[in-house]
Amino acid sequence: xxxxxxxxxxxxxxxxxxxxxxxxxxxxxxxxxxxxxxxxxxxxxxxxxxxxxxxxxxxxxxxxxxxxxxxxxxxxxxxxxxxxxxxxxxxxxxxxxxxxxxxxxxxxxxxxxxxxxxxxxxxxxxxxxxxxxxxxxxxxxxxxxxxxxxxxxxxxxxxxxxxxxxxxxxxxxxxxxxxxxxxxxxxxxxxxxxxxxxxxxxxxxxxxxxxxxxxxxxxxxxxxxxxxxxxxxxxxxxxxxxxxxxxxxxxxxxxxxxxxxxxxxxxxxxxxxxxxxxxxxxxxxxxxxxxxxxxxxxxxxxxxxxxxxxxxxxxxxxxxxxxxxxxxxxxxxxxxxxxxxxxxxxxxxxxxxxxxxxxxxxxxxxxxxxxxxxxxxxxxxxxxxxxxxxxxxxxxxxxxxxxxxxxxxxxxxxxxxxxxxxxxxxxxxxxxxxxxxxxxxxxxxxxxxxxxxxxxxxxxxxxxxxxxxxxxxxxxxxxxxxxxxxxxxxxxxxxxxxxxxxxxxxxxxxx
Amino acid sequence: xxxxxxxxxxxxxxxxxxxxxxxxxxxxxxxxxxxxxxxxxxxxxxxxxxxxxxxxxxxxxxxxxxxxxxxxxxxxxxxxxxxxxxxxxxxxxxxxxxxxxxxxxxxxxxxxxxxxxxxxxxxxxxxxxxxxxxxxxxxxxxxxxxxxx
Numbered sequence: 001x002x003x004x005x006x007x008x009x010x011x012x013x014x015x016x017x018x019x020x021x022x023x024x025x026x027x028x029x030x031x032x033x034x035x036x037x038x039x040x041x042x043x044x045x046x047x048x049x050x051x052x053x054x055x056x057x058x059x060x061x062x063x064x065x066x067x068x069x070x071x072x073x074x075x076x077x078x079x080x081x082x083x084x085x086x087x088x089x090x091x092x093x094x095x096x097x098x099x100x101x102x103x104x105x106x107x108x109x110x111x112x113x114x115x116x117x118x119x120x121x122x123x124x125x126x127x128x129x130x131x132x133x134x135x136x137x138x139x140x141x142x143x144x145x146x147x148x149x150x151x152x153x154x155x156x157x158x159x160x161x162x163x164x165x166x167x168x169x170x171x172x173x174x175x176x177x178x179x180x181x182x183x184x185x186x187x188x189x190x191x192x193x194x195x196x197x198x199x200x201x202x203x204x205x206x207x208x209x210x211x212x213x214x215x216x217x218x219x220x221x222x223x224x225x226x227x228x229x230x231x232x233x234x235x236x237x238x239x240x241x242x243x244x245x246x247x248x249x250x251x252x253x254x255x256x257x258x259x260x261x262x263x264x265x266x267x268x269x270x271x272x273x274x275x276x277x278x279x280x281x282x283x284x285x286x287x288x289x290x291x292x293x294x295x296x297x298x299x300x301x302x303x304x305x306x307x308x309x310x311x312x313x314x315x316x317x318x319x320x321x322x323x324x325x326x327x328x329x330x331x332x333x334x335x336x337x338x339x340x341x342x343x344x345x346x347x348x349x350x351x352x353x354x355x356x357x358x359x360x361x362x363x364x365x366x367x368x369x370x371x372x373x374x375x376x377x378x379x380x381x382x383x384x385x386x387x388x389x390x391x392x393x394x395x396x397x398x399x400x401x402x403x404x405x406x407x408x409x410x411x412x413x414x415x416x417x418x419x420x421x422x423x424x425x426x427x428x429x430x431x432x433x434x435x436x437x438x439x440x441x442x443x444x445x446x447x448x449x450x451x452x453x454x455x456x457x458x459x460x461x462x463x464x465x466x467x468x469x470x471x472x473x474x475x476x477x478x479x480x481x482x483x484x485x486x487x488x489x490x491x492x493x494x495x496x497x498x499x500x501x502x503x504x505x506x507x508x509x510x511x
Numbered sequence: 512x513x514x515x516x517x518x519x520x521x522x523x524x525x526x527x528x529x530x531x532x533x534x535x536x537x538x539x540x541x542x543x544x545x546x547x548x549x550x551x552x553x554x555x556x557x558x559x560x561x562x563x564x565x566x567x568x569x570x571x572x573x574x575x576x577x578x579x580x581x582x583x584x585x586x587x588x589x590x591x592x593x594x595x596x597x598x599x600x601x602x603x604x605x606x607x608x609x610x611x612x613x614x615x616x617x618x619x620x621x622x623x624x625x626x627x628x629x630x631x632x633x634x635x636x637x638x639x640x641x642x643x644x645x646x647x648x649x650x651x652x653x654x655x656x657x658x659x660x
């Protein structure tokens with residue numbers, strides 16, 4: 001991703017650079033063409049001036065000389081680069097008239113052949129260096145009148161001419177002018193840009209009298225950089241930095257994705273572990289359940305058999321009376337078996353309260369208390385007992401299990417008040433500290449608070465078995481049910497003065 | 512008490528239970544012919560539901576224990592309901608189990624009643640005598656059994 005980003009920015013950058021360079025090349029080409037036109041025009045003008053002088057000469061002759069020289073001087077001043085014009089008599093080459101800034105052009109050497117050649121047509125010579133090292137060229141223009149046969153030789157300095165030609169043009173460009181590969185003019189330093197060849201433009205300038213100049217036109221460093229800046233280097237840098245950042249982000253994302261997938265994997269394996277454990281637990285629960293079932297089935301049958309046969313023995317020997325001792329023993333057998341059976345039933349009920357899932361629903365506790373009390377009292381031989389139920393806060397819980405709570409508390413209340421005067425069970429309740437508090441009070445024989453911690457323990461009883469029947473499971477079951485509902489349970493009592501059992505249920509909204 | 516004429520088929524693997532049950536019928540003054548099967552397989556044989564079996568007892572009611580060696584009560588129940596000849600015979604399940612799922616399964620397999628065996632303070636197995644009286648004296652079944660469904 002980062003690499004792609006770098007590639008993209010590089011490509012974009014190259015495009016931009018190429019575009020800028022192409023633009024520069026175009027402007028350079030245009031400037032070069034303009035310059036060529038200017039140079040060609042300048043050269044044409046030079047020839048034109050000379051031809052004018054020649055016409056003047058033909059018409060009026062060289063005399064009167066001062067007038068002619070003045071005319072020449074005037075023109076020389078107007079033509080940049082023109083240094084001198086010399087009239088040379090072709091019949092007597094030593095006979096010369098020189099005008100212009102330098103009043104002589106002693107360097108002109110003309111032999112006959114040359115003279116004849118020069119007589120044919122206007123002609124350029126050069127480049128050459130004069131005495132002061134200036135690059136010069138000459139234009140030879142033969143003129144023939146009735147009396148004289150001569151040649152006008154104009155000497156030009158290349159540099160001033162070209163300076164004038166390029167002045168105000170081609171600013172920002174380096175120029176090199178070559179005449180047959182000889183450098184005759186140079187101005188400015190071309191840009192050292194490694195790609196400067198891209199915008200190196202050469203224009204041939206056809207000289208009016210034959211020969212060619214080559215004008216090499218190249219942007220100067222400041223001009224080029226001016227045209228090329230703001231260069232897109234910043235863009236490239238920004239692109240690369242951005243790509244780097246993107247690459248980092250992508251890498252981080254990859255790392256995060258990898259971590260997430262490894263987390264998921266470990267999660268899956270954890271889930272697998274949990275599933276395994278759950279399955280193991282479920283197996284254990286199933287085993288326990290199977291065990292319970294066997295116990296209930298296999299233990300119940302022989303216990304029932306003992307009970308039944310003890311009964312049958314008593315019945316069958318009605319007419320053949322057993323002695324007192326035998327009857328006592330039979331009674332003990334029956335009572336023991338009966339108690340064992342009861343214990344078994346209670347244990348199964350207790351284990352069921354722990355196993356079934358709570359089915360939470362709003363419960364009218366007052367109605368539940370009255371309903372349960374009626375059932376408990378129906379099983380009681382001495383049903384002379386009064387029930388008082390105060391208005392109770394409604395609860396949210398498992399109605400069947402809460403019924404078991406009341407059932408156990410009521411049957412305890414009845415059991416331990418048997419034989420008392422004016423038996424009464426009072427159910428009260430209120431909201432307290434965000435909980436619902438319920439209290440079952442009886443006026444039975446009560447219990448000693450020293451043993452209160454044993455009340456809710458399994459198989460613990462505070463009274464001798466002979467006094468009150470019971471298995472020690474009831475309150476353990478109450479405690480278990482209340483705990484499963486998230487509540488607390490406790491008992492208070494005084495021997496001979498009744499017992500008071502309280503339990504709380506968390507105050508909840510109906511599910 | 513001839514085998515074919517038996518009004519009741521009592522299926523239980525515990526001889527004690529059988530003795531107590533039969534005695535309860537005596538004590539209740541019910542003179543009923545009872546066929547006894549010691550487990551599920553014997554019950555299926557008595558009902559003529561085993562291959563190659565020639566006996567074809569059609570009791571008026573079957574009392575069926577659930578947990579038995581070899582073939583259990585539910586299997587007997589299922590096989591009885593499969594066969595048109597025995598499909599309509601009332602079946603009373605007698606079990607020490609009081610588990611909800613056992614009761615539900617018995618009914619879904621076609622039991623007509625479920626009685627939990629327990630110590631009966633009014634007399635040994637007097638619930639059995641009561642159930643027999645109900646099914647033989649009070650309950651009406653079609654006299655012509657459907658031969659096919």
